[in-house]
Amino acid sequence: MSRTVVDGPDIAAVAALLGDASRAAMITALMDDLRLPASELARLAGVGKSTASEHLGRLVDNGLLATERCGRHTYYRIADPLVGRALETLAMLAPQRAPNSLRSARRQDELARARLCYDHLAGRLGVALADALVRQGLLREAEGALHVVPGAWDSRAPLGITCDTSGAGRRPLARGCVDWTVRRHHLAGALGAALSQRMFELGWIRRRRDKERAVALTDAGAEGVRDVFGLDEELTAAVVSG
Structure with a gap:
């Protein structure tokens, strides 16, 4: 079977990151330019701290989130206004939960x-x-x-x-x-x-x-x-x- 090759940006890679409900919940929680620690994002997403750390690492590595250090603590934020714009657009396309x-x-x-x-x-x-x-x-x-x-x-x-x-x-x-x-x-x-x-x-x-x-x-x-x-x-x- 031949492999499908698509030129241009790899939209599927970003879609896969946001396709996980826990990751989507954490990145949505940061949509108002807040800086939150992993423990708070884990609580909001309803997952354990280790699972949250894994998810957050993937979001940071792929450029959707960035980190800021304050003393011993690490805080997460949206990496760029373009990320917020993309999420707002996706929210318009997504079915609304009852x-x-x-x-x-x-x-x-x-x-x-x-x-x-x-x-x-x-x-x-x-x-x-x-x-x-x-x-x-x-x-x-x-x-x-x-x-x-x-x-x-x-x-x-x-x-x-x-x-x-x-x-x-x-x-x-x-x-x-x-x-x-x-x-x-x-x-x-x-x-x-x-x-x-x-x-x-x-x-x-x-x-x-x-x-x-x-x-x-x-x-x-x-x-x-x-x-x-x-x-x-x-x-x-x-x-x-x-």
Whole structure:
């Protein structure tokens, strides 16, 4: 039997890494730019520490995760924003699990309302924010993508962020990331990350629970996004922390 030869990237190798439920659970737990130790990732994936270490080693060796040392401890993180982008896209293609408890149903709803996608806001709140920036002329939609309008953005400087202060480096200033819950773009890239970070600094958003992706608006945040971005009061009320 002849061996099939396919030129180009070895997609099957990455698919095999993510095809294991334990590895998928651990890498998904890091999707909001958290740094977590192997013991915490083992707990989240429901596997033993030795099994988790083996899985994490494969993810690191293949460039999906990276490690950081802090004293005697090793922490794991997503290696590159491209990994987060790929995972969000896969989440849009993957069948959604039916919740098996009231707790899981509540958490799915919280993730759909507002969450972190690597380092930027996603969910209905993230999509509404991107829509508002388009309405204000700071972003434009063209050919199925989001683009920044530099002059308009810097003139308005939302939350004090300009194109120069966003810390873009080689990273694109703005990029549309198709949201798996709403199936429309939320804002990624350096500007999306800077807005998310600034909203945390202002106390406008907070994590609903420690080490989880779901976020909520504070009362100050709900008022702030209505005033600055013109977001709908009904939507912001639904995302306010309770």
